[in-house]
Amino acid sequence: MSFFAKTSRFIQTAFPERQIYHRSDGVVRYFIISTVQQVIIAIGVTAVSLWFIFASASVLFMPPSISISNSDGEVLKLERWVQELRANDELSRSQLEARSAEFDTATTRLQQRHNQLEAMLDAFKNDSVLDTSVLEGNGGAILIDPSTAEADPRQSQRLAPTPGDLSTSVTSERVQAIYNEQQLFLDKLEERAAELAEAAYAVLQLTKTDLSQNAQLTNMGGPMISLENFNADELRSPEDADFDLRMIQVAARMEEARRYSSLLENLPLAAPVGIAYRVTSNYGPRMDPISNRPGWHYGIDIGAAWNAPIVAAGPGKVIFAGRKTGYGKVVDIDHGQGYISRYAHLNQIRTRRGDIVAVGDDIGTMGSSGRSTGPHLHYEIFINGKRSNPVEFLKAGKHVYEE
Structure with a gap:
């Protein structure tokens, strides 16, 4: 008998085909495991057992050993690793010091700018001339357009932000955010100043006077805020220069608003009679009521009740209180910048020369003194010695004093 036949017979004898029966709920199932399986x-179980025995014997009977060369290599790796850690630590320290220094520089700049903004805001708040109450009433109803006399429409002059130190990772996003907030504050401050200037300018235009001849609007003056922090130093950067220029632009806009508002605040724009009234004779050519001949009326006549209160049409100083030929009892008030208002044909004078009056102060009563045909107020306005139409001032005043 051959070896193959003997082996086959041994296998058949050792691993005969087996049937496994399984019964559940009256149902019988069986599985066949063949000789090959x-x-x-x-074979698999034997291989796993042998591998387990070999591994266990290796652990139990073979002592651990590391070659000298491998040991030296590991030591070198550890030394390099320690050196890298030290180098990284030194680099981190130097970067931290650099960042701290630059952050301190950035915060110093921001603090300087904050101080400048505070000074500008204080100037805006504390300047009584820029009190917005003078423009309340119907002032908001005026459609404000750029003056036709200006070459370019008025608009915000904010500079485009320049990327630099403040936009780098060294200064942090918080510093950049504060810088942006400061720029936004300047924008809002300039916008508010521009609104005041435009509103005042629009009302002044309604008076139909030549504003180019007004010294307050044409003569230059000093800045409203201190610019002492604008000097160059070692901390100065392109952003500092841009910020300083932006501050100067906003300060100029505030000065413009202050000048227009100051002029508007002092003009005789209020009604000169303290009760309801009517205009009985306009400014310009008319038939003289006494001579019945053509003539020029240099003011307007306002009718109301006898002894109706006559009030100052604007703040100023009384420069005359007495009688004038043809006018009867007269009060003249100097409002500054060449503007004078005259109140004539009064019955009583209730002020005296040198008095400082505010808008609405009682200065007399309506009468018919002088060259007059009945009780009324003859009202005139002078600009640099020349008479102007008071009706235009009353129209402009409706946007300032009437609600």
């Missing part, structure tokens, strides 16, 4: 399983 049993041989494969036996």
